[in-house]
Amino acid sequence: MSKDQRLRKTFISIWKLVYLAPFSACIAFAMTVCTYLVEGVGIGLLIPLLDTSPDHNAFSDVPLLHAYASFFVQLDITNRVQLVALGMLLIALIRGAFVFGRTVSRRHFEITLMGRLEAMAYEKYQRLCLDYINKKDLATFVNMITSFPPNCAVLAGSVVIAMAAVCCVLLYGAFIFSISWQVSVCAIALIGLMFVAINAMTANRLKRTGECVDRTSVEMNQWAIETARAQPVIRGMGREEVAEHKFNELLGRYMEHAKREAVWRGIVEPSLTTGIMAILAILLYALSLSGTSAETFIPQALLFIMVLSRCLPIASQLNEARGTLTARSYMMSVLLDFLSAEEMPQAPTGVQGLEHFDGCLTFKSVTFWYPDRDRPALDNVSFSVPAHQMTAIVGPSGSGKSTLIKLILRLHDPLSGKIYADDACIEDLLPAAWRSHIAYVPQEPTLFNRSIRDNLLFASPGASEEDIEEACRTAYAKEFIDGLPQGYDTVIGENGVQLSGGQKQRLAIARALIRKPKLLIMDEATSNLDSQSEKFIL
Structure with missing residues (x-):
């Protein structure tokens, strides 16, 4: 220049x-x-x-x-x-x-x-x-x-x-x-x-x-x-x-x-x-x-x-x-x-709202390819997740399970094929409208250096005290929270450093449940829990 x-x-x-x-x-x-x-x-x-x-x-x-x-x-x-x-x-x-x-x-x-x-x-x-x-x-x-x-x-x-x-x-x-x-x-x-x-x-x-x-x-x-x-x-x-x-x-x-x-x-x-x-x-x-x-x-x-x-x-x-x-x-x-800059990769967008979602999710001939990979992560994948049921997706490491979650969350859009929420293609939906009906719990929870109550209310700011306790009870987290000196007002440190691995996962599950989602996505979210806690939650 x-x-x-x-x-x-x-x-x-x-x-x-x-x-x-x-x-x-x-x-x-x-x-x-x-x-x-x-x-x-x-x-x-x-x-x-x-x-x-x-x-x-x-x-x-x-x-x-x-x-x-x-x-x-x-x-x-x-x-x-x-x-x-x-x-x-x-x-x-x-x-x-x-x-x-x-x-x-x-x-x-x-x-x-x-x-x-x-x-x-x-x-x-x-x-x-x-x-x-x-x-x-x-x-x-x-x-x-x-x-x-x-x-x-x-x-x-x-x-x-x-x-x-x-x-x-x-x-x-x-x-x-x-x-x-x-x-x-x-x-x-x-x-x-x-x-x-x-x-x-x-x-x-x-x-x-x-x-x-x-x-x-x-x-x-x-x-x-x-x-x-x-x-x-x-x-x-x-x-x-x-x-x-x-x-x-x-x-x-x-x-x-x-x-x-x-x-x-x-x-x-x-x-x-x-x-x-x-x-x-x-x-x-x-x-x-x-x-x-x-x-x-x-x-x-x-x-x-x-x-x-x-x-x-x-x-x-x-x-x-x-x-x-x-x-x-x-x-x-x-x-x-x-x-x-306009050439930077932008997050997916859409134009339609979604006032009602029954919970049915359908993949139709979905193919997705990461730009820096030499083969597709997903190739012509089709399946359905029925509403009001638990569906497990299993497979070896690298088989595309995490990619499926990214596509459902609309962190990416498919290169070909469609994903439907009931009868609506999720690519046509506003990301915020679609994500308001779902909740996601990753394997490694991300928590804020705030109180337990603040972490829970981040997912649903208008939740009542009863909603908070119900979500924690369902996630098998109420017992350890009640045992803390300050209960729900306990500050848990950077990314929940003051909690054990299992406690962090239970808190993350409670945060997802408090949204009362139609679709709950759990990515090995109980890997740090003992068998009794996992059985209670699932």
Whole structure:
């Protein structure tokens, strides 16, 4: 991708971010512009004090400034100072109000944008094909949902403020241009050269180090997630030091890249300040050689100094936005590509509802082939599951039992053939409508780090206390739950770590039963139960 294409893509990406919260962005933009305009008015208040020439013609070449200064001619110096002091106090109060508005509106914009990006990323994740998710690093998706959106929101906030700062720089430029167009042209040329030089020195390095920081952060998070899940295996094999060494290696790389990024971002600020002060010195020296009288030169020079000094914080904000945009462009690009990508495998969809389901399930000539396999997982399979009966599907490992479950749950759709729920083809049904009639218990239960009650209510939020106890009684789980110190309010830890294998399976079965499904799918869900418990449940 060429430099122009990258620049165009960056601007389009920024526009997409701002467009997600346009109202908040406009308010932040307006508040920033008003803040800088009020500061400009504050500088203008000093003109009556600067124009000390006998006939008050220091700004005679600028009609607006001359008319403003002439208003104070009839006042003595004491009254002039008092009036200017009152004006400065009023300007300070107004500026404070606008600064408050700018700070709050910018933060409001960033929070609004962050929330929308996180919601969009989570929604996108929920609708991806499960096989696609399983083939990717979990940390990639975690960062897409929790880490990238806040950083992109701060980036967008910096850009909005920077756009307002650019508008104010143009206004300040027009102001000094009205005083002396020759000096203004020189100032613009010198400042332009300075920015080009600083950008050439730091832009590529900031982009590379920022991308390395983001990539290493994802790798580090991925390793932390993997080792957190695998703690029993790591400790059982005595590999704690190996895991720590790998994490510390990734952490060291992250810190090294982050420090390099900090160095290159830190270089810009002093370079910018020194450059502007050097330009100011050159301009003052040029003004002194212009042959202008001291009565005119000194007020104009002081006004130039004040205007350019006000440009320093504005230039700093522009630099902050440029540095953030350069360093975080990779993160922004990855997130927006993820949100807008249409070619990613999507979860199956449908259009019809299913108000009634009696429980009969029929496979008719179903064939399914995984994309990365050299033979079909299911080939022309036909059978029926009668309603209100228990049906067992048996077969050796790899014969397609798990694939059947995935097709019933509509995690995939058949390549050929049809699956019918009573008389309705499930491919035509809305996944949510179809899944509302079924419940699934996997061999390895997935439980949440919440209380037992919360885990049960996740399947049916409106279930009553009687429904909870009935489901637990049927799943042979009520006895061990009642024996816990806090009963149903016991927090069971990450994936039910505080429960035994059999207890986790019974809780998972109870969670499925509380839905009162028409079709209950159990994938070896009693493998960890003793024969008495299994007989009681089945």
